[in-house]
Amino acid sequence: MLGDFLRSAQPAWDxxxxxxxxxxxxxxxxLGYASPMEATGIQYDSEREAKVVIGRGGGLLALWTAGLEAIGLEEVETPALGDVAILSVxxxxxxxxxxxxxxxxxxxxVHRxxxxFGIGDPLKVWRV
Incomplete structure (x- = not known):
């Protein structure tokens, strides 16, 4: 499933x-999980709004920590195939x-x- 996801056509960045x-x-x-963004009420429609949401939420790491905990994912030290993270890059x-x-x-x-592939150091990793 991961390979299919990574090879799938993606819309332009916005x-x-x-x-x-x-x-x-x-x-x-x-993968069948609930949406972490919906679980934590994350909503935005522009770069400006995204920056406000990230700032008010304490940063991307804090927002995703809350979202992934809300859908039941557990933090791990060492990633396995398909695990997710917030990366420092x-x-x-x-x-x-x-x-x-x-x-x-x-x-x-994903970037603009x-x-x-291959960049970034994980700040936190979650098992899927």
């Missing part, structure tokens, strides 16, 4: 359908954090320029 959070949310829903928005999925060899993450 803050309504396809950014790092919506990408990870879609992956988890594809340089980003164009200056927040330097993004969502990631462990491929078994490297992290996959598309899906990237």
């Amino acid at each position: 803050y309504r359908q396809h950014d790092c959070s919506r990408w990870l949310d879609r992956y988890l829903c594809m 340089p980003t164009d928005d200056g927040e330097d954090q993004t969502c990631g999925i462990w491929t078994g060899k490297r992290w996959a993450s 320029t598309g899906t990237a």
Whole structure:
């Protein structure tokens, strides 16, 4: 399932359908989990609104920690295939954090320029 997800066509980057959070949310829903974004009430339709939500939520790591706990995922130290994380990685928005999925060899993450593989250090990892 992970390979199919990573190979699937993705919409162009925007803050309504396809950014790092919506990408990870879609992956988890594809696996049968409830939406972490819905579980925590995360809503935004623009970059400005996303930054406000992230700021008020204490940062991307804090928001996703709450969302993944809300849907019952447990934090782990070592990732296994398909596990999810918040990664420390340089980003164009200056927040330097993004969502990631462990491929078994490297992290996959989505950025304005598309899906990237192999970058970022996990701040927290959750078992799917």
